[in-house]
Amino acid sequence: MASEERIVKNLRYQLVLAVTLVLTLLAISAQASIVPRTLSYQGYLTLPDGTPLTAPVNMTFSLYAAPTGGTPLWSELHSNVSISNGVYSLVLGDITPVNLPFDAPYYLGTKIGADPEMTPRQPLNSVPFALRAGCNSGDMISCFTGDIATLGLGQVRAGVRTCSADGTGYGSCVGQVLPDTPADITITASVSTQVINGPAVTIRASVTNALGTPVADGTPVTFFATSGTLSATSASTVAGTAQVTLSGITTPKTVTVFSSAGGITTPVSVDVTFVSPVAVSVSPSAPLSANLATPVTISANVVKGTGGPVADGSTVTFTTTFGTLSATSAVTTGGVASVTLTGATVGSGRVTATASLATSTSALISFVDPNKPGAVALVASSPSGTTAGGGVTLTATVSPISPSGTVANGTVVTFSIVTGAGTLSAVTTTSGGVATATLSSTTVNAVSVSATAGTITSSPVSVNFIAQPTLAIVKLATSGTLPVGQVIGGITANLLYPVSGGLSIAATDIAGSGLGLGSLLVPNTNVAGSVNLALITTSGIQVGEFATLNFHVAPGSFPKAADFSLAAGASIIDATSTLAIPGLNVQVLSVTLQ
Secondary structure: OHHHHHHHOOOEEEOOOOEOOOOOOOOOOOOOOOOOOOEEEEEEEEOOOOOEOOOOEEEEEEEEOOOOOOOOOEEEEEEEEOOEOOEEEEEEOOOOOOOOOOOOOEEEEEEEOOOOOOOOOEEEEEEOOEEEEOOOOOOEEEEOOOOHHHOOOOOOEOEEEEEOOOOOOEOOOEOOEOOOOEEEEEEEEOOOEEEOOOOOEEEEEEEEEOOOOEOOOOOEEEEEEOOOEEOOOEEEOEOOEEEEEEEOOOOOEEEEEEEEEOOOOOOEEEEEEEEOOEEEEEEOOOOEEEEOOOOEEEEEEEEEOOOOEOOOOOEEEEEEOOOEEOOOEEEOEOOEEEEEEEOOOOEEEEEEEEEOOEEOOOEEEEEEOOOOEEEEEEEEOOOEEEOOOOOEEEEEEEEEOOOOOOOOOOOEEEEEEEEOOOEEOOOEEOEOOEEEEEEEOOOOEEEEEEEEEOOEEOOOEEEEEEOOOOEEEEEEEEEOOOOOOOOEEEEEEEEEOOOOOOEEOOHHHEEEOHHHOOOEEEEEOOOOOEEEEEEEEEEEEOOOEEEEEEEEEOOOOOOOHHHOEEOOOOEEEEOOOOOEOOOOEEEEEEEEEO
């Protein structure tokens, strides 16, 4: 019996029809006090999770004079009671006669196997030759008004009746789920995406009852949509399904349709997305610049709102705010239609494509003169000048706006003083894209100058003017491309300067700088008008500045950058092989007056 006890300890007892009625009299006499000796009894047993019990169990029934406590007035054991889908039926008193007068209330207790007796006890009292239900206020008993054979199947469940406040009887059955009660509903749409103003979308709601089978024909189902028009707000089921249609959507949006039926308190829903018949996009999508008279291809990609390209031969209309289109309409191939736009004058415009009432965003096309100045680079021959000198040369290099263009000779370049006091030579024009001017000043100050060609202005350059320089600082550097795997190990060079230019220099006025800082630098200033330099490094250096020479300037002298040059024969050797490195030179990097 161990297995039986394990099963029954997890049972939950439900009295479905309560104690029903007297079926059999063991003895009938003419005396009115005779009461029945057997009771027909039917009940329903489930596991805690509501699953109906099917295995046979031992059941003990007892009658008491009180709802709790006390000693049984009558008791009877029924062994191996047969249970079908939770339902059992038996006759009380069939084994031990119920020899009680039934002149006072009785309470029926039920015990399963070796488990404690279930609570609460079921109240009984007697009317001559019959039994009726009695109760304590607030007591509850199970109830079910459907086919008892379906109880526990699917979602079919018993309800509860509650004893009235005066204890005269039980109320109506509440919470029961009858076999044909709508229990589940599923809603679907004939399509998940539809074009606006297109065919109506069919919405179907399939409803099943508590047994999991389709509900009876004619079961009403309600529908609600967040937008658009439903063909009906309620429909009846046929073979478990009710359906309506959704239409009247004129703008792209997502519509949610809800459905409910019977006792299903939470409605279900389905979404239908309505889209434009087509979507149009154009390329180029980013702004584009083109040369005058150069055709630019404009392509319109047209796709259906439900996905995929439109049919070949669909018409696309093009419009522009500038320039000339090769055609105002074109037909699609593979969903794409194309035209060209040409500009005869400088300007910009937007091209838009339209198909089936859908309009694209616009493509911005600008037409430019390829020879028009697009950039101006300005440099000064020296970062410094003297108030009594001959001025500093400014060179402006003008580049065209298009790589295929050429700046016309004679293009006017205007040099302008941005800050400071100075004087510029007259307006000049380009030759080979280059224009020059001379900047001078009689005032000690820094002068900033810019150059303008057309609508393009350079970044300013600054020249510092001084009254009488005392130093001319010359920086030397290597130039060219250093072969891969090689570094500079030694440099020899001869810097020339005018003997009569009021310049002087000693070995102590020369030092390594830039990349040459820390290297061994050996200068020779014994010959007037030249400085011989020899730089040696064991670690090797790259191409760039390597030495600084500080020339002393005599009063009344005003040296210029052009006064300094390098003699032919400079040598640059590799740090490893000590061989000359081809393609490298030594140059004057800068001349600064102080």
